[in-house]
Amino acid sequence: MVSPSRDVKQVSSAEPQGPGLSTLSVHAGESRQKPANSLTDPIVCASTYSFENSQAIIDYIEQDQQRGEYGRYGNPGEWVVEQKLAALDGAEDGVLYSSGMAAIVGLFMTRLNQGDEVIFFDECYHRSREFCTKHLSRFGVVTRQVKACDYEAMEDAINENTRLLVSESPTNPHLSVVDLERFATIGKKHQVDTLIDATLATPYNLRPIEYGVDYVLHSATKYLGGHNDLLAGVIVGSKEKLEDVRKLRGIMGAINAPHSIYLLERGLKTFELRMERHNQNGQAVAEFLADHPAVEKVYYPGLESHPYYEVAQETMRGFGGLVTFLVKDADWRQTANIVDHCKIARIAPSLGGVETLIEQPLVMSYFQCTPEERKRFGIQDNMIRVACGIENTADLIQDLSQAIDQATDS
Amino acid sequence: MNTKNLSFRTRSIHVGSNRDPQTGAVVPPIHVASTYVLPGAGEPSEFDYARTGNPSRQRLEQLVASLEGGVGGLAYSSGMAATHGAMMLLKQGDHVIAGADIYGGTYRLLHKVLNQAGIEVSLVDTRQIHRLDQAARDNTRMLWLESPGNPLMSITDLEQCCRWAKSRKILVGVDNTFATPVLTRPLEFGADIVMHSATKYLGGHSDALGGVLVTSQTEILERLHFFQNAVGNVMSPWDAYLVGRGIKTLELRVREQSSTALRLAEFLSQHPRVRSVNYPGLEQHPGYEIARRQMDGAFGAMISFEAGDDFSQAKTMVESTGLFQLAVSLGAVESLIEQPASMSHAAYDREDRLAHGITDSLVRISVGLESFDDLKADLSQALDSMD
Numbered sequence: 001m002v003s004p005s006r007d008v009k010q011v012s013s014a015e016p017q018g019p020g021l022s023t024l025s026v027h028a029g030e031s032r033q034k035p036a037n038s039l040t041d042p043i044v045c046a047s048t049y050s051f052e053n054s055q056a057i058i059d060y061i062e063q064d065q066q067r068g069e070y071g072r073y074g075n076p077g078e079w080v081v082e083q084k085l086a087a088l089d090g091a092e093d094g095v096l097y098s099s100g101m102a103a104i105v106g107l108f109m110t111r112l113n114q115g116d117e118v119i120f121f122d123e124c125y126h127r128s129r130e131f132c133t134k135h136l137s138r139f140g141v142v143t144r145q146v147k148a149c150d151y152e153a154m155e156d157a158i159n160e161n162t163r164l165l166v167s168e169s170p171t172n173p174h175l176s177v178v179d180l181e182r183f184a185t186i187g188k189k190h191q192v193d194t195l196i197d198a199t200l201a202t203p204y205n206l207r208p209i210e211y212g213v214d215y216v217l218h219s220a221t222k223y224l225g226g227h228n229d230l231l232a233g234v235i236v237g238s239k240e241k242l243e244d245v246r247k248l249r250g251i252m253g254a255i256n257a258p259h260s261i262y263l264l265e266r267g268l269k270t271f272e273l274r275m276e277r278h279n280q281n282g283q284a285v286a287e288f289l290a291d292h293p294a295v296e297k298v299y300y301p302g303l304e305s306h307p308y309y310e311v312a313q314e315t316m317r318g319f320g321g322l323v324t325f326l327v328k329d330a331d332w333r334q335t336a337n338i339v340d341h342c343k344i345a346r347i348a349p350s351l352g353g354v355e356t357l358i359e360q361p362l363v364m365s366y367f368q369c370t371p372e373e374r375k376r377f378g379i380q381d382n383m384i385r386v387a388c389g390i391e392n393t394a395d396l397i398q399d400l401s402q403a404i405d406q407a408t409d410s
Numbered sequence: 411m412n413t414k415n416l417s418f419r420t421r422s423i424h425v426g427s428n429r430d431p432q433t434g435a436v437v438p439p440i441h442v443a444s445t446y447v448l449p450g451a452g453e454p455s456e457f458d459y460a461r462t463g464n465p466s467r468q469r470l471e472q473l474v475a476s477l478e479g480g481v482g483g484l485a486y487s488s489g490m491a492a493t494h495g496a497m498m499l500l501k502q503g504d505h506v507i508a509g510a511d512i513y514g515g516t517y518r519l520l521h522k523v524l525n526q527a528g529i530e531v532s533l534v535d536t537r538q539i540h541r542l543d544q545a546a547r548d549n550t551r552m553l554w555l556e557s558p559g560n561p562l563m564s565i566t567d568l569e570q571c572c573r574w575a576k577s578r579k580i581l582v583g584v585d586n587t588f589a590t591p592v593l594t595r596p597l598e599f600g601a602d603i604v605m606h607s608a609t610k611y612l613g614g615h616s617d618a619l620g621g622v623l624v625t626s627q628t629e630i631l632e633r634l635h636f637f638q639n640a641v642g643n644v645m646s647p648w649d650a651y652l653v654g655r656g657i658k659t660l661e662l663r664v665r666e667q668s669s670t671a672l673r674l675a676e677f678l679s680q681h682p683r684v685r686s687v688n689y690p691g692l693e694q695h696p697g698y699e700i701a702r703r704q705m706d707g708a709f710g711a712m713i714s715f716e717a718g719d720d721f722s723q724a725k726t727m728v729e730s731t732g733l734f735q736l737a738v739s740l741g742a743v744e745s746l747i748e749q750p751a752s753m754s755h756a757a758y759d760r761e762d763r764l765a766h767g768i769t770d771s772l773v774r775i776s777v778g779l780e781s782f783d784d785l786k787a788d789l790s791q792a793l794d795s796m797d
């Protein structure tokens with residue numbers, strides 16, 4: 001009933017035309033009249049679907065009908081969420097996976113053949129990097145990494161085997177912001193597909209499809225689900241570019257579960273409200289930290305001091321809940337001490353849920369790395385990453401403030 | 411974590427959601443067990459049987475109790491089960507005074523169920539304190555209030571009513587479903603018990619049934635718990651999880667939905683095909699001044715109004731919306747519309763309905779989370795469709 005009507009070249013910082021974002025989050029993808037006339041979508045747990053008779057199977061195949069066949073090929077709840085997510089991103093279609101990593105792997109396995117090359121901006125989620133360097137390599141796929149936001153280096157690295165250009169925006173945990181126009185243009189010029197992992201931005205803050213990016217990926221585990229209670233991943237793009245991706249998912253089996261899909265659909269209903277709060281909290285916490293004498297440096301695209309402030313102003317509507325900072329004159333233990341003194345923020349990996357989470361990348365995700373590797377990835381001993389939830393801003397600032405005070409006193 | 415001095419929104423996210431000590435999970439597990447292994451025969455343990463207590467339900471109870479500022483709470487299988495739970499405090503021969511504008515299901519419970527247990531009821535316009543005086547008897551034990559009332563959004567001065575009841579040792583229960591603790595916290599005004607249909611704003615996503623009672627007194631809590639355990643009308647752990655998850659965005663939802671509702675009420679009151687609008691946030695609403703004192707910064711997301719000239723025009727209107735869906739219930743992210751005369755209040759005699767001000771052309775909307783512009787456009791085209 002509600003479909004996104006949008007102008008492709010529209011400035012992304014403005015409210016989308018057509019239905020508002022909340023109207024889309026609540027209604028897009030859903031049919032108005034549902035089974036049993038229930039107001040919300042049922043959770044269909046069936047692993048398989050029956051046909052009335054043999055002719056119905058033949059019709060299903062010949063007419064390419066969308067209906068249930070076997071759970072691994074799709075689920076009614078999944079189709080709703082895929083359409084909802086596509087609508088939020090202004091894309092034609094979406095393919096949902098059991099996790100963000102499953103989505104990344106699903107796309108790479110579809111698009112890359114032996115001998116093909118993929119180019120990455122080097123700041124990225126460490127598991128995405130690991131999959132490419134340790135596993136895609138086993139299938140003869142070559143991964144090239146260039147410095148984040150070095151467009152010339154990226155263009156120089158392209159050769160006739162290059163199939164995919166990949167970046168996150170903003171990147172994790174340094175929050176570098178990609179100039180999507182340049183990124184997409186390089187892809188178009190060399191006829192190479194482009195992928196943006198927009199997990200940290202969400203469709204509220206960033207709309208890569210409007211810049212001509214081919215694929216947008218989200219770990220829906222984060223802001224889209226929003227409640228730290230489900231795992232999911234999605235890739236959106238054109239129907240044509242997703243057709244093979246969907247087919248391979250049916251074979252690899254990285255489908256999401258009906259219960260998780262329902263929680264994701266439910267979480268999306270408050271997406272716009274939550275994002276407004278995440279953005280507000282992120283900005284306020286970043287500003288608080290930037291002014292704090294015990295803080296050496298803050299990475300946040302909404303701060304003028306951020307190297308990508310200008311690009312962020314142009315491409316993003318808000319800057320999200322993730323804030324990274326360095327503690328002044330602190331070794332890793334003193335830094336850990338701040339993390340350990342937080343009372344509201346919980347020590348956990350992940351981000352994007354209503355609960356604020358905090359972590360020290362050194363300890364959390366990069367503990368097994370050598371100091372040289374950490375240096376190369378830009379992970380400092382005194383770095384802390386806060387993933388602001390939607391609690392009251394004053395409470396979060398008070399929590400960080402007392403944690404810094406207590407840690408520096410002891 | 412000491413949560414006392416944290417603000418409302420932070421408490422809605424963290425109270426009852428402590429880190430799970432066993433697994434470290436950021437979101438506590440859903441405990442579906444119906445029974446618990448005891449440390450020894452006859453030895454007490456925190457949980458023994460799920461009707462008596464369940465960790466998932468208990469978390470929700472602690473959460474709502476914190477938001478309402480009570481000593482504790484109990485979660486029931488539906489709002490009506492919760493109201494019934496509160497009424498179990500009464501006994502044969504007791505008398506209840508209830509607001510004239512109460513939810514139809516409560517009306518039915520009082521007049522068709524509790525009357526069989528020898529409990530008497532008087533319905534009173536609780537906006538006028540002298541009416542309470544007239545209705546009070548020696549055996550009056552409970553005053554049951556709802557503000558805003560349904561479907562006319564009448565505003566009752568809770569503080570004044572509680573003061574009146576206190577001086578007569580009458581228990582006060584408030585159905586706070588419409589206002590939610592975001593906007594009104596009746597215990598702060600002196601009420602003894604607050605009731606919620608958690609099906610509505612607390613859950614907020616039209617996908618769980620539930621009720622909650624919160625009280626300001628430990629003694630009442632213990633009696634309510636005794637009855638609940640004896641009767642067994644408890645909330646399921648799955649629903650408790652969904653309601654608790656909903657509450658994490660309660661303040662955001664209620665404030666956003668209320669602000670959209672205020673703008674829609676203003677739009678409706680300017681519309682030539684709308685004869686009257688009942689919304690406590692409009693200055694011309696008789697309860698506006700009380701609502702400003704009693705409701706914290708907003709006026710809720712329920713509106714009723716008279717559309718067109720008669721039953722059939724209003725019926726056409728409610729059947730012509732594209733975004734508002736034709737359904738009873740309220741309080742969720744999806745906007746709903748209904749005609750009380752043919753739906754929520756169809757069981758009343760027409761004369762009774764009219765006497766209560768529920769005319770044939772009355773339309774009630776529950777404003778959801780959709781964008782104001784989209785909802786306004788939808789109402790506007792539906793009003794035009796009456797011509």
Ligand SMILES: Cc1ncc(COP(=O)(O)O)c(C=O)c1O
Pocket residue numbers: 099100101102125168172197199200218219220221231232233350
């Ligand atoms: C930017 C980014 N991309 C992808 C992922 C992987 O998603 P998932 O954990 O849902 O597999 C994550 C988080 O873990 C992430 O932060």
Ligand SMILES: Cc1ncc(COP(=O)(O)O)c(C=O)c1O
Pocket residue numbers: 488489490491513515556560585587588606607608609619620621739
């Ligand atoms: C104000 C009010 N109180 C109580 C109830 C009953 O709640 P439930 O339907 O959860 O039993 C409702 C809704 O139906 C209501 O609107």
